Ligand SMILES: Nc1ncnc2c1ncn2[C@@H]1O[C@H](COP(=O)(O)OP(=O)(O)O)[C@@H](O)[C@H]1O
């Protein structure tokens with residue numbers, strides 16, 4: 001048997017998944033790692049945790065299934081995006097903890113860049129917005145804070161990368177300093193039209209270009225991992241940021257197709273084909289995948305809190321013991337109460353981009369309890385998706401699919417998916433294959449290795465588990481959505 005090994009290095013855990021030659025999951029291993037919050041609004045990871053959980057999960061899944069390196073045709077890597085690591089070329093050690101995508105510490109840098117009039121250039125070239133979410137200002141901050149680092153970077157002694165890049169550098173024993181176009185597209189330093197790092201933006205951010213990785217297609221030769229790590233040499237043949245990998249795993253290959261992934265946050269991508277569509281509604285323009293030197297673009301809406309609202313009910317409020325309980329509580333909520341949650345715990349992402357806003361609950365009565373809050377938390381996901389859905393469809397202008405393909409941990413909740421369909425007024429399709437992110441990375445590697453089908457035949461393997469269709473009258477839907485919009489404006493105003 002020939003396998004493909006997918007590594008999914010996520011925000012809260014690292015997973016290694018072995019796919020067989022029929023693209024089915026043969027087995028997987030997962031490991032959580034600590035989150036560091038040194039100050040309010042700051043989020044860091046220890047790069048050593050990202051590294052050790054990666055090799056340990058790979059070793060574990062191989063041992064569990066008794067698979068040797070010789071049986072693995074290639075590795076596909078998918079990763080939490082934007083999270084930034086700077087490391088020493090000689091020692092391989094990071095000079096600072098990784099600054100995570102959720103981290104808001106660079107809000108003042110973004111403001112200064114805006115005031116200095118750089119926003120138009122940055123948005124035009126990168127397709128992104130001036131928000132602390134992206135890597136560029138995180139990198140700038142590290143170079144400002146670690147004494148001597150800017151000079152060392154200029155000399156080529158320090159390297160920077162998103163998590164894929166750091167892992168590949170370590171896996172190949174320092175032989176490859178590379179990334180793929182989807183990850184580069186999230187850095188705030190990559191010109192998505194020209195397919196090259198932007199010298200102008202690097203200059204504005206005061207980033208020495210010598211420290212940047214080489215950018216490759218999403219299916220390419222990224223390097224060969226050292227034999228002593230997994231017991232033999234294995235080539236890394238596929239790389240994509242996790243949301244782009246899910247887009248690939250969901251086979252959203254036609255312009256107009258759209259997927260939304262519900263994990264900690266929610267990320268919706270709409271394939272716009274060969275053209276980068278500029279948003280009038282504060283959506284992001286990004287690269288969905290790049291194959292044979294040709295980028296396929298997407299509009300993206302990024303929401304920071306989706307499943308994290310459920311985690312808050314569990315860990316912050318102690319209201320539930322596990323996430324699944326929200327699906328039991330929500331149907332018990334009093335239909336006469338309109339409790340509404342705006343989960344702006346770490347600010348608001350698309351389309352509002354308000355890093356300083358904070359969350360609020362509206363409509364509380366003396367009778368409001370766990371059931372009403374659970375319903376409000378699950379519905380907040382639908383309302384936020386509706387914001388993205390409206391904005392992206394308006395930007396795109398062309399014909400979109402009238403269905404939304406969903407995945408991620410929270411898509412397991414039937415109640416949430418039904419409520420999502422009700423609030424969108426559109427069909428929501430959940431596939432049989434739940435591991436869409438890992439599958440996307442595996443497919444890139446397997447296709448490159450020549451053991452998986454081409455794009456068209458891969459798309460034909462997508463299979464529906466369940467379709468949710470709207471059950472709510474249009475009038476009720478629009479009234480509920482109008483109330484959400486007012487609640488968001490209230491949160492922004494406070
Ligand atoms: N049955 C469920 N109902 C509601 N939320 C759920 C359910 N199962 C998982 N979740 C939420 O989904 C998230 C986990 O999804 P996952 O895709 O593993 O996230 P990530 O990759 O961001 O770590 C958690 O925030 C959890 O609260």
Ligand SMILES: O=P(O)(O)OC[C@H](O)CO
Nearest residue numbers: 010011080081101263264
């Ligand atoms: O690790 P996840 O699944 O929460 O995804 C994080 C995103 O890539 C951030 O942009």
